[in-house]
Amino acid sequence: xxxxxxxxxxxxxxxxxxxxxxxxxxxxxxxxxxxxxxxxxxxxxxxxxxxxxxxxxxxxxxxxxxxxxxxxxxxxxxxxxxxxxxxxxxxxxxxxxxxxxxxxxxxxxxxxxxxxxxxxxxxxxxxxxxxxxxxxxxxxxxxxxxxxxxxxxxxxxxxxxxxxxxxxxxxxxxxxxxxxxxxxxxxxxxxxxxxxxxxxxxxxxxxxxxxxxxxxxx
Amino acid sequence: xxxxxxxxxxxxxxxxxxxxxxxxxxxxxxxxxxxxxxxxxxxxxxxxxxxxxxxxxxxxxxxxxxxxxxxxxxxxxxxxxxxxxxxxxxxxxxxxxxxxxxxxxxxxxxxxxxxxxxxxxxxxxxxxxxxxxxxxxxxxxxxxxxxxxxxxxxxxxxxxxxxxxxxxxxxxxxxxxxxxxxxxxxxxx
Numbered sequence: 001x002x003x004x005x006x007x008x009x010x011x012x013x014x015x016x017x018x019x020x021x022x023x024x025x026x027x028x029x030x031x032x033x034x035x036x037x038x039x040x041x042x043x044x045x046x047x048x049x050x051x052x053x054x055x056x057x058x059x060x061x062x063x064x065x066x067x068x069x070x071x072x073x074x075x076x077x078x079x080x081x082x083x084x085x086x087x088x089x090x091x092x093x094x095x096x097x098x099x100x101x102x103x104x105x106x107x108x109x110x111x112x113x114x115x116x117x118x119x120x121x122x123x124x125x126x127x128x129x130x131x132x133x134x135x136x137x138x139x140x141x142x143x144x145x146x147x148x149x150x151x152x153x154x155x156x157x158x159x160x161x162x163x164x165x166x167x168x169x170x171x172x173x174x175x176x177x178x179x180x181x182x183x184x185x186x187x188x189x190x191x192x193x194x195x196x197x198x199x200x201x202x203x204x205x206x207x208x209x210x211x212x213x214x215x216x217x218x
Numbered sequence: 219x220x221x222x223x224x225x226x227x228x229x230x231x232x233x234x235x236x237x238x239x240x241x242x243x244x245x246x247x248x249x250x251x252x253x254x255x256x257x258x259x260x261x262x263x264x265x266x267x268x269x270x271x272x273x274x275x276x277x278x279x280x281x282x283x284x285x286x287x288x289x290x291x292x293x294x295x296x297x298x299x300x301x302x303x304x305x306x307x308x309x310x311x312x313x314x315x316x317x318x319x320x321x322x323x324x325x326x327x328x329x330x331x332x333x334x335x336x337x338x339x340x341x342x343x344x345x346x347x348x349x350x351x352x353x354x355x356x357x358x359x360x361x362x363x364x365x366x367x368x369x370x371x372x373x374x375x376x377x378x379x380x381x382x383x384x385x386x387x388x389x390x391x392x393x394x395x396x397x398x399x400x401x402x403x404x405x406x407x
Contacts, residue, residue, distance in 0.1 A: 010397060014390055025382065092381075099386055174264055177324050181385050185393060 009110050016106035021098065024105070028098040035097075036061045036090040039128075043135040050136070057139040065089050066135060070142040072150065084146035088138050092180070093131055100127055100184040111192055123187040130183060134175055140168035248337050256335035263327045277318060281305045285316045288362045297366065312369045322358030325388045329354055332396035338403040346399045353395055357388055 004012070043059040043066075057070040071083035100123055108116055144165040243250065266272055282305055289300045289307045301308050306315040333346040361384045369376040 007398070007401070010394060014394070017386075017390065021383075021386070095382060170265070170268060173268060174261075177319060178260070178264065178328065182328060182389055185389050189393070 013103075013106045013110070017102050020105045021102040024101045025098045028101070032090060032094065033061075035094060036066065039094070039131055039135070040066055043132050043139075046132055046136060047139065057142065059135055059139065061090065062087075064091070066093060066138075068135065068139045068142045070139060070146045072143075072146060082146070082150055084142065084149055086138065086142035086145060088135070092176075093134055096127055096180060096183050097124070099181075100124060100187070103184050103188050107188070107192055115192055119188070119191045123184070123191060126187060127183060130179070134180070137168060137172050137175055141165075141172040144169060252335040252337060256331045259331040259334045260327065263330065264324075267323065267327065273318075277321070277323065278305075280323070281316045281318070281321050284321055284358075284362070288316070288359065288366070291359070291363060292366055295363075307366075309370075312366070314365065314369060316362070320358075320362070322354050322361075322388070325358070325392050326351060326354040328389075329392040329395060332393070333399060336396065336400045336403065338400065342399075342403040346403070349399070350392075350395060354388070354392065357391060361388065 040059045040061045047057055047059065056072060057068055060067050060069065065087040066089075068086045068088070069083055070086065071081045074080045074082055104119055104123070108120075111119065147165075267277065285305045285307050286302050289302045292307070293300055298309050305317070307313060329350045330347055333343055333350055336343070336346070338346075365376060365380055365384070368379045
């Protein structure tokens with residue numbers, strides 16, 4: 001089967017993907033609560049590390065949602081802080097893991113050993129790391145919503161971090177609409193597309209003085 | 219003397235690693251250029267779509283058209299009397315709204331970025347872009363029609379198909395289109 005032509009291989013991978021996806025998704029639904037708790041703990045630790053002026057948000061799992069609690073100290077009174085909750089469903093953050101698992105299962109047979117190990121080990125690490133980034137971006141966006149909410153109640157309140165919020169909103173939307181659903185496929189293209197593609201791979205020029213005869217002179 | 223030798227070795231290592239990097243860049247030039255084109259087109263088009271004027275001037279009218287035409291096709295297929303109000307289509311037992319992410323534009327953006335990244339002639343790229351638009355829109359019509367029937371059968375099935383299955387089918391078929399177009403264009407060169 002490894003000698004099949006590339007289009008036939010791709011068609012077979014799509015069929016195998018369709019067959020394996022449903023059982024993997026069902027299995028993932030059982031693992032999801034544990035994974036979500038671990039992810040929220042890591043995301044909160046990351047928040048404490050990357051925020052140099054003290055963390056202004058925390059991530060918790062409440063029911064089926066990640067809840068990002070963003071808070072801000074109100075001017076004049078240090079003990080008084082304003083908080084805001086933003087929720088993001090856990091399954092929408094991590095639904096690309098079963099997609100990756102189904103893709104890996106469907107294409108593993110056709111890959112070289114080295115590529116297979118890369119896709120099996122590196123790709124999930126990148127996906128999990130991106131989930132932490134996802135929650136961080138979401139929290140940054142939550143701060144924008146918190147400030148808007150606070151501004152509605154107290155129009156004189158100004159926070160100069162606001163000027164970067166368009167970027168976090170743009171990144172959040174990019175993540176939600178494109179990176180989240182397409183990440184497994186992008187990783188598959190990065191790691192595994194070569195065995196399936198005839199010409200998109202290496203472009204090796206003939207060295208000028210290597211003695212190699214160009215094809216048109218043979 | 220020893221120190222000088224160590225220094226020479228270090229400089230030799232740096233040169234050889236630079237040469238290795240250069241060799242790697244030369245060997246993978248086509249692939250790197252393709253990734254750059256893909257990333258730049260994707261981010262550029264996405265940013266244009268995020269603009270408020272694009273949303274109100276292009277995306278919303280397109281969503282309204284999609285809802286209206288889907289209702290028309292469903293009526294032709296015997297879907298019963300349907301009411302269209304802006305982007306929402308409702309029947310006697312079930313209704314849905316063509317939201318921003320449901321119009322296939324984001325999938326189209328990715329396929330466009332894929333076609334632009336392919337190392338083929340510009341004329342082939344333009345034909346590829348037109349074909350990609352027709353293909354993704356046709357797929358999205360099939361998606362909306364099947365979701366309508368799934369929604370009437372079971373809300374759980376509707377959610378599963380809407381959130382997980384169709385999303386990936388469109389991604390996979392979009393990638394398959396890019397692959398097919400590249401193979402076809404490379405053969406005709």
